[in-house]
Amino acid sequence: MTDTAALLDRLLSIVGPKGILTAPEDKAAYLAEWRGRFKGNSPAVVRPATTEEVAKVVAACAEAGVPIVPQGGNTSLVGGSIPYEEGREIVLSLSRLNRIRSIDALNYTMTVDAGVVLRTAVDAAAEEDRLLPMSLGAEGTCQIGGLISTNAGGQTVLRYGNMRELVMGLEVVLPDGRVWDGLRSLRKNNTGYDLKQLFMGAEGTLGIITGAVLKLFPRPRQSETAFVAVPSPTAAIALLARLREASGDQVTRFEILERRILEFALRHVPGSIDPLQEPAPWYVLTELTAGTRSDGFRDMLETALGEAVEAELVLDATLAASETQAGQLWFLREAIVESQGFEGGSIKNDVSVPVSKVAEFLERANAAVEAACPGIRPTAFGHVGDGNIHYNLSQPVGMDKAAYLDRWDEICHVVNEVVLDLGGSISAEHGIGRFKKDEMPHIKSAVELDLMRMVKATLDPKGIMNPGKVLP
Numbered sequence: 001m002t003d004t005a006a007l008l009d010r011l012l013s014i015v016g017p018k019g020i021l022t023a024p025e026d027k028a029a030y031l032a033e034w035r036g037r038f039k040g041n042s043p044a045v046v047r048p049a050t051t052e053e054v055a056k057v058v059a060a061c062a063e064a065g066v067p068i069v070p071q072g073g074n075t076s077l078v079g080g081s082i083p084y085e086e087g088r089e090i091v092l093s094l095s096r097l098n099r100i101r102s103i104d105a106l107n108y109t110m111t112v113d114a115g116v117v118l119r120t121a122v123d124a125a126a127e128e129d130r131l132l133p134m135s136l137g138a139e140g141t142c143q144i145g146g147l148i149s150t151n152a153g154g155q156t157v158l159r160y161g162n163m164r165e166l167v168m169g170l171e172v173v174l175p176d177g178r179v180w181d182g183l184r185s186l187r188k189n190n191t192g193y194d195l196k197q198l199f200m201g202a203e204g205t206l207g208i209i210t211g212a213v214l215k216l217f218p219r220p221r222q223s224e225t226a227f228v229a230v231p232s233p234t235a236a237i238a239l240l241a242r243l244r245e246a247s248g249d250q251v252t253r254f255e256i257l258e259r260r261i262l263e264f265a266l267r268h269v270p271g272s273i274d275p276l277q278e279p280a281p282w283y284v285l286t287e288l289t290a291g292t293r294s295d296g297f298r299d300m301l302e303t304a305l306g307e308a309v310e311a312e313l314v315l316d317a318t319l320a321a322s323e324t325q326a327g328q329l330w331f332l333r334e335a336i337v338e339s340q341g342f343e344g345g346s347i348k349n350d351v352s353v354p355v356s357k358v359a360e361f362l363e364r365a366n367a368a369v370e371a372a373c374p375g376i377r378p379t380a381f382g383h384v385g386d387g388n389i390h391y392n393l394s395q396p397v398g399m400d401k402a403a404y405l406d407r408w409d410e411i412c413h414v415v416n417e418v419v420l421d422l423g424g425s426i427s428a429e430h431g432i433g434r435f436k437k438d439e440m441p442h443i444k445s446a447v448e449l450d451l452m453r454m455v456k457a458t459l460d461p462k463g464i465m466n467p468g469k470v471l472p
């Protein structure tokens with residue numbers, strides 16, 4: 001029997017026949033990322049159903065010296081959850097580890113398995129009249145463990161923070177198979193190093209998250225959505241500051257989109273409707289939420305927008321009159337993402353800069369990419385309240401799509417130079433994975449990279465946990 005066959009036998013004895021997939025057709029969905037950009041091979045996909053099983057699987061792989069790729073919903077876009085082509089790594093899927101362990105409504109916390117899908121967790125919290133404030137396009141598929149491992153953001157970071165800020169405790173299977181039970185639900189606990197921080201945003205390179213205690217909040221009782229035409233990104237940022245002041249910091253979402261990408265959606269995505277009569281160069285889609293119901297809340301928003309019109313920060317605006325209308329406005333936010341695929345090649349950049357520098361970034365990046373590729377069509381949108389721009393670039397009209405996409409790295413490099421010059425980040429949300437790991441020496445100092453390598457070597461001396469990801 002080969003070493004691999006012996007290991008697979010041992011894994012089968014740990015997880016049972018339901019917990020291991022070896023047939024190519026069963027493994028296929030776990031070996032490719034949904035956009036098809038990253039593909040890999042693996043002798044088996046293992047699907048343990050308990051923390052104990054995860055620990056035994058990891059111990060067995062560690063003993064055999066076989067590397068592991070942890071996988072959640074497989075929705076991240078940088079190849080971190082996909083094994084390499086050589087086919088040495090075992091894929092460890094958390095999808096059967098999917099129980100809501102408990103909800104403590106008075107402590108405003110919930111404890112969940114890492115494989116719980118985000119929407120399931122949000123719904124379970126809502127049943128107890130609590131809010132789990134995390135919302136993103138992949139919420140029907142991505143898992144709590146994946147969200148924590150990528151420190152995901154989404155649309156409500158402005159008000160509630162990234163995933164990191166929503167985690168109070170973690171349970172982690174370490175690379176040698178030991179279990180660290182850090183499932184604490186304390187708001188105050190100053191007893192030494194905050195170990196959970198190491199595993200958040202680590203993209204599965206330091207251990208496997210099997211459970212988490214998450215922070216909950218009171219559910220908002222009133223929500224107002226506005227679609228606002230603005231003359232420029234500078235005006236959008238000034239409007240954000242005004243709304244934060246006027247509302248007592250109750251702006252929950254604040255998204256920007258430029259006219260070009262709205263036109264893409266109107267052209268290609270059925271159900272998209274221009275909410276305003278006159279075209280404008282830029283738009284803001286914003287939601288403000290309040291803990292209690294009052295007419296005054298909507299009045300406050302109307303007054304703030306009226307004053308912004310007088311200050312020439314706003315050209316026009318519409319407030320949703322009902323939940324259905326609000327839903328239609330937020331549908332546009334999803335439609336613009338889908339619409340880019342209909343306009344040929346689209347080179348994606350997920351970057352962030354300080355909020356006060358967003359306008360400067362857009363101006364400089366637009367000039368730089370136009371110089372590099374005349375006729376390129378920037379379609380910026382994103383969570384501008386966090387300084388996070390999805391700075392996507394559609395190909396020049398008429399250009400060959402393959403020839404355009406061949407220039408992906410070169411054009412991203414042009415954008416990244418502007419980002420770094422403004423003190424920004426070349427990966428605001430999606431992490432590093434396989435996709436951006438070669439950029440690490442350009443974006444981290446030698447000292448920072450050295451510290452990262454020391455942490456990796458200490459926790460994972462055999463280098464079996466998601467090798468070849470994040471660190472170059």
Ligand code: FAD
Binds near residue numbers: 075154203204
């Ligand atoms: P995977 O893709 O399965 O894994 C991501 C990484 O985490 C991999 O490196 C994997 O090895 C590791 N990992 C997964 N589970 C574990 C675990 N239990 N323990 C240790 N390591 C683990 N992201 C945002 O931040 N904001 C957005 O607004 C946003 N919008 C999106 C919209 C769409 C339509 C899509 C497809 C993606 C979007 N994303 C967004 C990216 C993605 O949804 C998030 O990164 C999400 O957190 C990934 O979760 P996942 O369960 O799919 O993880």
